[in-house]
Amino acid sequence: MNHDLLAARRARIRAGLSLGDTVLLIHAGDPIPLPEGSDQTYPYRAHSEYIYAAGEECAGGIVAFDPRDGAAGWRTFVPPVTEAERVWEGRLPTGGTPLGELQPWLDARRGRPVVALGAAAPSAGTAAVREAFTDLRRAKDDHELALLRRAVEATAAGHALASGLIRPGLTERTLQIELEAEFARHGANRTGYGTIVGTGANSAVLHFAPSGREIREGDFVLIDAGAEVDRYVADVTRTHVAGRPTEFQRDLHQTVVRTLERAIARSVPGAEWKAIHLAAAVDLMEGLVAMKVMRGNPADLVERDAHTLFFPHGLGHMLGLGVRDASGQAPGRPKDSRPSLRSLRMDLPLAPGMVVTVEPGLYFIPPLLQDPVRRAKYADDVNWSLVDRHLHLGGVRVEDDILITNGAPEVLTRMIPRELP
Numbered sequence: 389m390n391h392d393l394l395a396a397r398r399a400r401i402r403a404g405l406s407l408g409d410t411v412l413l414i415h416a417g418d419p420i421p422l423p424e425g426s427d428q429t430y431p432y433r434a435h436s437e438y439i440y441a442a443g444e445e446c447a448g449g450i451v452a453f454d455p456r457d458g459a460a461g462w463r464t465f466v467p468p469v470t471e472a473e474r475v476w477e478g479r480l481p482t483g484g485t486p487l488g489e490l491q492p493w494l495d496a497r498r499g500r501p502v503v504a505l506g507a508a509a510p511s512a513g514t515a516a517v518r519e520a521f522t523d524l525r526r527a528k529d530d531h532e533l534a535l536l537r538r539a540v541e542a543t544a545a546g547h548a549l550a551s552g553l554i555r556p557g558l559t560e561r562t563l564q565i566e567l568e569a570e571f572a573r574h575g576a577n578r579t580g581y582g583t584i585v586g587t588g589a590n591s592a593v594l595h596f597a598p599s600g601r602e603i604r605e606g607d608f609v610l611i612d613a614g615a616e617v618d619r620y621v622a623d624v625t626r627t628h629v630a631g632r633p634t635e636f637q638r639d640l641h642q643t644v645v646r647t648l649e650r651a652i653a654r655s656v657p658g659a660e661w662k663a664i665h666l667a668a669a670v671d672l673m674e675g676l677v678a679m680k681v682m683r684g685n686p687a688d689l690v691e692r693d694a695h696t697l698f699f700p701h702g703l704g705h706m707l708g709l710g711v712r713d714a715s716g717q718a719p720g721r722p723k724d725s726r727p728s729l730r731s732l733r734m735d736l737p738l739a740p741g742m743v744v745t746v747e748p749g750l751y752f753i754p755p756l757l758q759d760p761v762r763r764a765k766y767a768d769d770v771n772w773s774l775v776d777r778h779l780h781l782g783g784v785r786v787e788d789d790i791l792i793t794n795g796a797p798e799v800l801t802r803m804i805p806r807e808l809p
């Protein structure tokens with residue numbers, strides 16, 4: 389990455405970590421050999437913390453920082469490229485100090501406390517430094533935003549192609565292959581996570597791996613897929629209907645989209661993510677009450693966790709170096725133990741520069757809706773005969789990626805149509 393941007397990022401790390409006299413080491417991690425005894429390894433992924441601090445990937449690299457030396461205290465130690473690697477892989481040396489010089493560098497700092505981040509065994513102090521490091525990585529810099537935008541562009545192309553292919557007879561697996569090929573044609577290195585294509589009842593399986601099932605007329609077709617560009621990942625879900633949606637499908641879809649729009653509007657600096665999640669749950673209940681699937685006051689239903697019958701996951705998470713990168717709690721904040729909030733992937737106030745997903749959903753999930761304990765607990769809150777009629781309908785999730793700004797958030801994935809035609 390650009391030298392000035394890397395210097396700015398390192399200044400941010402220096403300011404964000406109260407290292408005092410502590411020396412910081414960030415390990416990229418080493419490639420893992422495949423078990424078959426060849427000279428091949430599993431696909432290599434440097435630790436996210438290393439990529440952030442080094443600005444590029446290098447297997448076996450170590451970023452070192454001595455706060456006593458101020459802005460000049462950074463070193464990137466990299467293993468030498470062997471002749472075999474030049475011959476077999478065409479590898480070129482990466483910029484940095486030869487790894488052999490790490491030990492003398494450390495010897496010169498003997499007796500000082502050392503904290504290890506990245507792919508290293510945790511040392512004393514790692515947890516506290518990592519918490520601060522994660523927090524300072526949450527607002528994205530310009531280099532990261534540019535990569536996220538490229539990931540979104542590739543993702544938009546894939547979703548556009550896939551939505552045009554949907555028709556009865558096509559398999560989930562075919563949709564996946566075509567979508568992922570289009571990602572690659574538009575600059576993706578790989579997918580950011582396992583592509584989800586769920587048709588019919590499969591659309592209610594939250595992380596469904598595409599199967600050979602063929603689309604049938606009237607099926608929900610849920611596609612949750614994002615491209616990865618230079619380790620930065622987009623995460624987008626759209627739910628389509630093969631053919632003409634029923635009124636019930638349309639109402640369900642509209643409820644989810646309206647909830648998404650309201651949640652995005654609430655995503656401003658200072659807003660607590662947990663509050664936005666709970667407000668979205670109320671919006672979803674309002675829709676289900678209007679559809680006569682549920683009964684009662686939407687806020688009371690959420691107070692009693694009834695929304696988890698149809699919306700059993702969190703409203704979203706952060707994006708960056710990976711699909712849930714730097715999510716979690718604000719520094720010093722314990723995990724909320726309330727059962728309906730346990731599945732929340734983050735609990736913090738939003739700030740400008742953060743990139744988060746917003747992904748409300750409503751699903752008919754048989755293992756939840758046929759559970760006798762839940763049926764008894766919510767006997768009067770749910771129109772169970774109506775639910776039984778739609779038990780295998782599947783579900784709807786719609787997910788956008790947004791950038792928190794000083795004003796209204798920017799919807800990075802705006803170009804990917806959400807509405808049913």
Ligand SMILES: [Mn+2]
Binds near residue numbers: 623704705745747787
């Ligand atoms: Mn997501």
